[in-house]
Amino acid sequence: MKKAMLKKAAVTSMAVLTLAGGATSAFADGKGNGNGNNKDKYESSKENKGNGGKKEVNINVNFKDEKELKWALEYIVRLASKGVFNGYEDGTFKPNKEITRIEAIVAAVRLMGLKEQAESAEELATELNFKDADQLEKKYPWAVGYVAVALEKDLFAETDASIQADKSATRLFAATLLVKALGLEAEAKAKSNTALNFKDAKNIPAASVGYVAVALEKKLITGYNDNTFRPNQPVTRAELAALLDRTDEQMPDNDEDAQAITGTLKAAASNGSITIVKADKTEVTVPLASNVFIFRNDVKSSISALKAGDDVMVRTYEGKAVFVEVTDSAEEAVEASFSGSVKAAVADNKVTIVKADKSEVTVPLTDNAFIYRNGVKVAASALVAGDEVLVRTFEGKVIFIEVTKNGETAIEASITGALKAAVADNKVTIVKADKSEVTVTLASNVFVFRDGVKVEASALKAGDEVLVRTDDSKAIFIEVTKKAPETTVVTYEGKLNSVILNASGKIATVSLTQEVTGGTQALVLNVAETVVIEGDASDLVAGAEVEVTLTNGLVTKIEVE
Template identity: 45%
Template sequence: MNNSFKKAIVTGLTLAMVMGGSTSVFADSKGKDNKNDREWKKAFQNNGNNGKNNNKNNNSSDKDIYVNNLNVKNLIIRLSFDDVKGGDVEWAARYIASLASKRVFEGYEDGTFQPRKTISRIDAIAAAVRLMGLRDEAESAEAKHTNLNFKDADKVKDWAKGYVAVALKNDLFSESDDKVQPDKEADRLWATTLLVKALKKQDEAKAKMSTKLTFKDADKIPAGSVGYVAVAIEQNLIDGYEDNTFRPNQPVTRAEMAKLLDRTGVSLPNDTDFNGTLNASVSNNTLTLTEDGQTYSIELASDVYIIRNGYRVNASELRAGDKVRVSVANNQAIYIEATGSGTNNNQLPQNSTFTATVNSVVNNNNWISLTKDGRTYNVEIASNAYFERGGVSVSASALRVGDQASVTTSNGKVSRVIVTNATTDNQLPQNGIFTASINSAVNNNVLSVTKDNRTYNVELASNPSIERNGVNVAASELRAGDQVRITMVGGKAKVLIVTNGVQSTYSINGTYNSIDTYSNGDIYRISINRTLDDGTVQNNVYVDTVSNVAFLYATSTGTIQGDRSQLRVGGQVELRINSNDDKVNTVVIK
């Protein structure tokens, strides 16, 4: 039975369930389909069934036989991770979701992705092999038992031996490599070379060895690697930094590797996703698209991850004419990326100059949001881009939301921005991201904030996403003085993330029972009795434990008011607690 029919059966099994966040469970299909074989997509062909999935194309007797003989293994496919938070890594969320939806690059069993962790060579090799569609082969018994003629073959873990064998077979190693070095950190130059080889562009790299790279640290790139870097830049796999350095020896984080892999995947053949054009907006939780002249209807998973113009959006933001890539599990779309639009000039002009409005300030991931002809676009900034504001050369960070500018694009990136009409910052962007300080608590669904020394009233969207200390909270948890990052959609605050919360406290009074201390005398547990409004006496213990930290007091971060020697059983005490993190900061002995 061919792989394409296998996928049709596996994705048709009713094994999906929601695990919270953006997770789905589906059966392990073990590899990509045969190229140019679209049989598995018949399950989604729109044959007049009111846009619902049609699964009647499978041969039921073959299906029964196949399922009875299939060793089904449930897998959790998590597309979003709670630890992908913070301006230094949030830019990678879209790449991580895209790769996780195809099981190319995934998180850990504890539900984290650890985006800031550097990636090892063996993990990078495994991801590259999966990206090439060779997971099935790499995990086969034959590959796992291949004799590896590397000096450190004994250091390659059992699960990875097949991946090393397949990587070797597909020229991902150099002829002179005598070690795998599985646990060594992958640096930028090594990772770049690996992915150029995954694209099978070694010959192009060899032809470009005489390229003169313009990076300030180009002399740190070995002569035999210059061609690989040149091809990687040409293929838009990797860029330099704002200071025009390449930093070849800098270790690659998992977030950075996600971006590299996703960019590489764009240039690789992929028959396991839908790549087509939306026929209409999403209706009845179903999208319809046309691919190669065939129309398909695909139901959306409840936790579908959708990217449009670089942002995660709701299904309502998808429009007829959008070019989309759709990843499917259990007959449902779990990841959708609008890669462009074929209608109404929705794409920014390439290699040209045009007028646009700066829609959000340049952030750490070197992208800029622009509005042109009423539409918003997120565009990557070239490493050597030029910016001018007020008639002088400035850095990208000097641009302001609302600036009118003449923008030049080159090879899909912004290469020049000349501000022709600088904003006075009198109004907030209708769509975009900015940082502000909260002036007062939410009142009538309106939040007062200060940005660049100006005060604005911001209306909250009907269902805003509000995050404080990494947890989703109600709008009432926003406090005066909080620093927040706000995402505006249609003139309303859609996402608010508290980046630096103010410390406010509340007090608990009671009678002292006991304390436990560390060897240095610091208190880590305190027990008091509280008298409730109904007269009931309740014992409360505030304790720092390895799991489930409830309340913590330590003398290094808190204070004791009063004479500690007077801390006696039955004596009156007051605990003052930070409401941000529920940690005791002061013990008052009365």
């Protein structure tokens, strides 16, 4: 029976294993509870007689709690593709569950590519010298080999007397373990006197400072926005997945079955496989696993979303792609001429057209695009959702759009907001609270109330706050809930003293002197940005005779005599 001697190290280094890797449900039953017998779903195997007796591994990555995983999902899938990290046999992943030390040890060893060694008969027969070795052998007999390999690879501290398999792993333990798993222990010891600038740095033991410093330097782990490290905070399975994935990027790949391939897709997926053209121009064709995860534009997508020219990162397991991430989307060629319906109003100078086959194409407009609606050239803003159009492009940009059938824009039954202007062409435009605008035609028998009295539509004023009721997209009732401020107009005549300009070179104030009974008085008046100057502006000099008009206290017109 092989003996494993305890190695000297700091107590914290064992906990390190925690954050570095998770054995997931290697000891979980169908309910996610430990029973010491079952292995995780990706380890469920059978002898494959047609493959030299090699175990066939089924990876379970379609988790029931996928919505809860959110940000960690991509990390988990990449690790599952290497057989390092996976979900429970009941189809869940339990992302918010705290990870234990034994889970961390197992995952760290697997991440190092030593799974086969850890599960060998020789390692499983190891007699461990920990105080709680008998508890491990009783509850997790399959994990004995992993602990033995972890000892051989110096992942334990020399002073560790117990495994404490079910104890929660902490961030400090994790940081230490990640550094050890990468073989950076010497570098960590050299940085033992590093000054860590966290507010809670005093909570990090002196012997662990170097490990934290290296983990931060290698971007394996980070602090929090409040400038704390929280060394004793337990790590969840989702957090562990992210940390494992960062470590994996710097770990040598010892598993020939689990590869990372980067390159450009030669064509869309065909016959259940994809072909990647690598940087050295060589090509590799990889079949897609039935439960492959595909991410495009950071969204989980279908196989059909993959396009020729997409730059991708592909993870394989047992020769099949289980994870495909589009790192840079291919630029889609735009047809020279196509038709369809406008999906929404023009935004960011782009229009989206829904074609007859329900596919969508979004195309930018040239600065001088010609757009015709009802036989009249209009601005791009005149396009509305539902317009049926003929589109012509040049070099991937729209140069011509003709509306072949106007879309019917539904008008809300009830609209509130402020009138943009008085009634014009029997229509009113309401500016809603979200600053969007809606223009409504008045019904012939529309009822309009202002000050509680029925009035003509012409009594409506710009700035009136209104409630509008519609029927068949026409206004049938308008009530002014708050009147626009009354406009006051005042006129002054006199001699100009001075004109002061603002930073934009526009008139900010004017000063003039006017004759009054018994003498003269000087006036300094603020000027509206939209001021209108009548006469020769070059005559606006001291002594010039002027007439100024104030609207609601601002000069809106200056007339030079």
